[in-house]
């Protein structure tokens with residue numbers, strides 16, 4: 001049996017999936033993410049070994065791991081992970097040692113991009129730009145099925161580029177945890193949308209959308225500003241790589257109005273007409289990360 005195993009290492013939950021060569025799910029399981037580095041290594045190794053034992057796998061399967069951060073090609077160590085205990089650690093090497101095989105580690109937005117381009121919303125499109133709009137904001141680029149991680153492995157790090165065409169009121173933008181001001185993440189993430197809404201109620205995407213639908217003008221305003229900023233941000237990436245399809249994942253991608261409003265707003269900012277570009281909701285939802293991690297050993301990575 002020729003399985004591929006994917007691990008999505010989240011801040012609170014760690015998920016494992018085992019995919020058949022044709023992409024069918026053979027096993028899928030979630031466990032809590034420990035808050036200490038060695039315990040995380042033990043948890044991942046245990047999930048992999050248990051899965052292989054249960055499926056009767058005799059030969060070690062390739063393992064890919066998606067993390068909310070990346071491995072620095074200069075140092076080989078994890079950087080920019082919001083699961084802090086991972087930072088400064090050689091996660092791929094330590095997991096390889098524990099599991100007795102090579103392990104590939106990549107950013108969770110890259111995993112979303114791989115998964116959605118392979119058999120999700122972006123399937124059949126040559127150039128796919130995928131975005132996570134959630135607690136954080138990230139991006140990933142896949143061209144002809146191949147992930148463009150970049151020379152320094154910062155390819156697609158769209159969330160930490162500045163909001164384009166800032167108004168005087170927006171400039172210089174909130175300070176980001178990365179140390180800069182005005183990163184897209186500080187305008188487009190879930191907490192930023194919630195902070196922009198001055199009303200009372202359930203402060204997640206569905207709550208703010210419901211408030212707007214019920215006539216709350218402050219909720220409507222916050223959603224309008226968010227959509228306009230997202231359009232500017234996607235226009236800038238379109239001017240650079242002009243993707244065939246843009247796929248939105250993460251909690252905010254469930255806001256249905258984005259797929260109607262944002263493409264029209266983008267027309268104002270893109271240097272050319274963009275009526276052919278598709279803006280699509282991630283097909284695999286919350287599972288995109290773990291499916292993409294299992295695909296880190298696919299062609300050309």
Ligand SMILES: [Zn+2]
Nearest residue numbers: 160176178183
């Ligand atoms: Zn930033």
